[in-house]
Amino acid sequence: MAQATTPTWRDISLDDLRSVLQTPGASDNKYTRGVVLLATGSQTYPGAAVLSAQAAGRAGAGMIRYTGPERVGRAVLAARPEVVRGLGRCDSLVIGSGIPDIREDERQELMPKPRRSAYPAVVDAGALTFVTPGLSETVITPHAGELAALFKRLEISELSREDIEADPAHAASLAADALRCTVLLKGAATHVASADARFRVVAPTSWLSTAGTGDVLAGLLGSILAARHARGEDANLALDAAAAVWLHGRAGWLAAQRNAGAQPPHAAMCAPAEELLAGPIGAPILALDVAEAIPTVIAAVLAR
Numbered sequence: 063m064a065q066a067t068t069p070t071w072r073d074i075s076l077d078d079l080r081s082v083l084q085t086p087g088a089s090d091n092k093y094t095r096g097v098v099l100l101a102t103g104s105q106t107y108p109g110a111a112v113l114s115a116q117a118a119g120r121a122g123a124g125m126i127r128y129t130g131p132e133r134v135g136r137a138v139l140a141a142r143p144e145v146v147r148g149l150g151r152c153d154s155l156v157i158g159s160g161i162p163d164i165r166e167d168e169r170q171e172l173m174p175k176p177r178r179s180a181y182p183a184v185v186d187a188g189a190l191t192f193v194t195p196g197l198s199e200t201v202i203t204p205h206a207g208e209l210a211a212l213f214k215r216l217e218i219s220e221l222s223r224e225d226i227e228a229d230p231a232h233a234a235s236l237a238a239d240a241l242r243c244t245v246l247l248k249g250a251a252t253h254v255a256s257a258d259a260r261f262r263v264v265a266p267t268s269w270l271s272t273a274g275t276g277d278v279l280a281g282l283l284g285s286i287l288a289a290r291h292a293r294g295e296d297a298n299l300a301l302d303a304a305a306a307v308w309l310h311g312r313a314g315w316l317a318a319q320r321n322a323g324a325q326p327p328h329a330a331m332c333a334p335a336e337e338l339l340a341g342p343i344g345a346p347i348l349a350l351d352v353a354e355a356i357p358t359v360i361a362a363v364l365a366r
């Protein structure tokens with residue numbers, strides 16, 4: 063029997079990104095563009111729901127649904143009146159961002175199951191405490207601290223947060239193999255690993271290391287997954303996850319440049335990360351600045 067080969071790490075290309083991001087056409091409507099269901103935010107962290115909704119919307123979702131506590135739902139609607147409250151037809155689920163203990167919000171029944179799900183899911187933050195091996199159509203999005211806790215709970219490995227930060231490629235591969243789902247391990251270089259793909263995406267700015275940018279990434283990824291699902295295409299979770307990380311990094315870079323008073327041209331946004339890291343430093347950003355910069359980065363990728 064042929065031995066399965068381990069995929070090699072690679073960066074995502076502009077051609078990859080253009081295959082992920084599709085321009086809407088005359089026959090599109092809000093449903094064909096993809097509906098994202100957000101089960102994010104809690105009484106403790108209502109802001110995470112707002113951030114994930116802003117990002118999902120700015121990344122081009124046809125519609126965003128929100129399910130969660132009344133007070134959080136009101137905050138989401140105040141920021142994004144386009145959002146629809148309650149459950150309904152959807153093409154992706156984002157769950158866990160801003161929910162330290164998901165039981166607090168009794169939304170664990172939404173968690174993907176170890177069977178073929180009807181739509182893909184982004185499992186973040188508090189929802190990681192419910193992850194078990196074999197979740198279908200799932201991208202988990204831990205940082206090193208959360209992955210260490212997950213390894214310990216499931217007795218996969220004794221790697222500490224520091225061990226994971228020292229060798230994130232190994233940790234992401236180990237997690238993807240043991241959990242049989244797509245793993246997006248966040249950091250200055252984010253590693254995406256699945257059964258048949260490996261992507262390493264370097265952030266072009268470290269101003270991204272600020273509270274809430276992970277919630278923005280979760281919403282952005284939910285939008286990309288929903289679009290592919292709504293188009294009726296087979297899932298390509300690792301590619302979509304790597305595309306979301308790339309767009310998120312560039313949106314952070316663009317926001318940092320804007321906050322420094324610069325208006326970089328489209329072409330600059332597509333330069334290699336190493337070039338951007340060596341260029342103008344930029345200025346501090348907030349998570350919402352990252353969400354607001356997403357459309358311009360998408361325009362830069364799609365520019366003819």
Ligand SMILES: NC(=O)C1=CN([C@@H]2O[C@H](COP(=O)(O)OP(=O)(O)OC[C@H]3O[C@@H](n4cnc5c(N)ncnc54)[C@H](O)[C@@H]3O)[C@@H](O)[C@H]2O)[C@@H](O)CC1
Nearest residue numbers: 107108109110159160161162187188205206207208273274
């Ligand atoms: N505005 C909001 O509502 C925000 C809500 N947030 C939510 O706050 C909750 C707790 O988030 P945290 O993960 O910060 O939890 P903690 O601050 O409790 O951190 C948990 C552990 O992970 C470590 N850690 C935190 N961030 C790390 C990183 N990027 N890389 C490696 N290790 C890291 C910490 O040192 C700690 O040991 C989550 O549900 C999250 O979604 C945050 O996203 C911040 C913004």
Ligand SMILES: Nc1ncnc2c1ncn2[C@@H]1O[C@H](COP(=O)(O)OP(=O)(O)O)[C@@H](O)[C@H]1O
Nearest residue numbers: 205248249250265268270271273274275276277
């Ligand atoms: N030093 C860094 N340089 C570049 N990007 C970073 C750095 N630290 C964190 N990030 C990125 O910022 C985001 C932080 O997400 P996360 O840790 O979930 O924070 P939060 O829970 O506050 O949203 C991730 O996308 C991560 O890749």
